Amino acid sequence: MEAITEIPFPTRDNLCTRFVTSIKLRRSLQTEAYVKIIPDSQRTPGDKEKLEKFSGKITDFSELPDLVEKAKAEMGLDTGGGAFSRDILSIEVAGPDKPQLTIVDLPGLIHTANKMQSRADVELVSELVGAYMADQRTIILSVVTAKNDYANQIVLKRAKEADSQGLRTLGLITKPDCLPTGSESEGDFVALAQNKDIYFKLGWHVLRNRSYEERDCSFEERNRVEKEFFARGAWKGLDTGIKTLRSRLSTLLLNHIKRELPRVRQEIIDSLNECELELEKMGPRRTTPEEQRMLLIRISERFGHLCRAGVEGTYESSFFGLTEEQSGQQKRLRAQVQTLNSEFATKMRLRGHWREIVDKDDQLVENSPNRPETITRKQAIDWVQPILAQGRGRELLGTYNPLIIGELFWAQSKGWEQIAQRHVNKVYNRCNTFLRMVLKDLASTDIIDDLISLHISDQMEKRLELAIKELEGLLADRRRQCITYNHYFTDELQKIREMRLKDRYENLIDAAFTDTVGTLLTKGQLMQAMNSPKRESSVMDNYACEEVLDCMLAFYKVPSLSSTRCRI
Secondary structure (H helix, E strand, C coil), rough: HHHHHCCCCCCCCCCCCCEEEEEEEEECCCEEEEEEEECCCCCCCHHHHHHHHHHEEEEEHHHHHHHHHHHHHHCCCCCCCCCCCCEEEEEEEEECCCCCCEEECCCCCCCCCCCCCCHHHHHHHHHHHHHHCCCCCEEEEEECCCCCCCCHCCHHHHHHHCCCCCCCEEEEECCCCCCCCCCCCHHHHHHHHCCCCCCCCCCEEEEEECCCCCCCCCCCCCCHHHHHHCCHHHHHHCEEHHHHHHHHHHHHHHHHHHHHHHHHHHHHHHHHHHHHHHCCCCCCCCCCHHHHHHHHHHHHHHHHHHHHHHHHHCCCCHHHCCCCHHHHHHHHHHHHHHHHHHHHHHHHHHHHCHHHHHHHHHHHCCCCCCCEEEEEHHHHHHHHHHHHHCCCCCCCCCCCHHHHHHHHHHHHHHHHHHHHHHHHHHHHHHHHHHHHHHHHHHHCHHHHHHHHHHHHHHHHHHHHHHHHHHHHHHHHHHHCCCCCCCCCCHHHHHHHHHHHHHHHHHHHHHHHHCCCCCCCCCCCHHHHHCCCCCCCCCCCHHHHHHHHHHHHHHHHHHCCCCHCCCCC
16 A cells, blocks of 8 residues: 555554555645545444544645544544444545555454454454445455465455456565565465466556565665566566556556446436436425425325225326336235235135144144144044033033033134234235335425324324224124024034034944945844944033034134124
């Protein structure tokens, strides 16, 4: 950074760059420099105001090290606020010999925490570097030091992740003078500089910076020593030296801008269209209360028209767009709610009941939270039996208290509440989304936020409360005495009984034929086979259990949910 800009940055062999530094080099007749801090967006308004006041003009670059220290203090790096900051130190330098170039110096990637930097600092640096590398409009200078095997330097891995094809990455090798002349290590780095190992389309460049002993050398002396070093040995003929790097970076940046310019132009056009649309939404000026009322009246009329169209399902307005588009589907409110209703009906049919009764053990399935519990007919009788015993009234032996049907029905339908509440919330959220989309099409952002916060949110909350109250009424009706005038109840009850009787007779007949293999049964023998086995229903309590269970199942399957509502 110092060699490129010829600005004397403070340097240390250990931790140095603790924040992002942006250097803007501009060509100008006069030499001047300005410094300021650009606060991170996550800063509080008070901190932003304080940091933005940190600015000034540099008349002598020897002042820069002290200024950097002051910037660190302003960012809170000297008060235990962390080893690194998200704020940016911006330095703009103009002069007749400066190239048109902007360079962003990032904190070096660190692997582990120590006494100087915490785990949070490690993650912060990694996040910062990743964000800048991911920007497609930047050229990545991937700096590796020859003092360490480049295969162990994580910056190359991060550069490949951000620029997988190597189209905008320039490799930069520093400290080549630390390599023993003629060694294998020197050969490896020479091959790297020749783009033979890790390939970047922009290639590689090599710099020899000042050593610790040469820290007081002038820039002219530094450049002379570097030129002499690269004029001999294995580095001769490669892309080397700070002077050629400045020129190379300027050319790369110019070509990169040319490639990106069409995209930038399109983004500007898109932003311009968005601004013009926003201006159109804002409408004519509204400086007086009368003008403000007229604007709200116009928005209200259009808002009401689109809402009615969405509720009634007449999607003729251009606002609703095309069905194939996702936004067009979201704007078709009635269709969206109809879909939710269908999903609700399916869930009620498949998952609304608590238990599903099967005839045989091999029909049992593993229970899961997303489906009803399966039990056998015998397990269902065992479930009903204690309820029947504890609910006895004045009924005769072998019969049952009709109120027991309601108690069993309440247990069987206990899943309704959760399914119904979720359905109400889904419809509520879908309506809120629709209203926001309508307002976004009609008004500017400031008006939308005010309308939603001051009026629409309260009204929608009231409607949600009414919907929940209505749902609570339906659920309360479910707990009333069971009664229905739907003839499907008797049909369903008869069907259940006939099916159960049919299954029992088939089992008895199969057993009878198994016992008399090779013989034909007479009518009397067949009747004897059907009547001879001891049936569980011959026991009066079991008979009553089966009867009340059949009634509950038939009542649950009655098609009309409203038939459970009884206000007598």
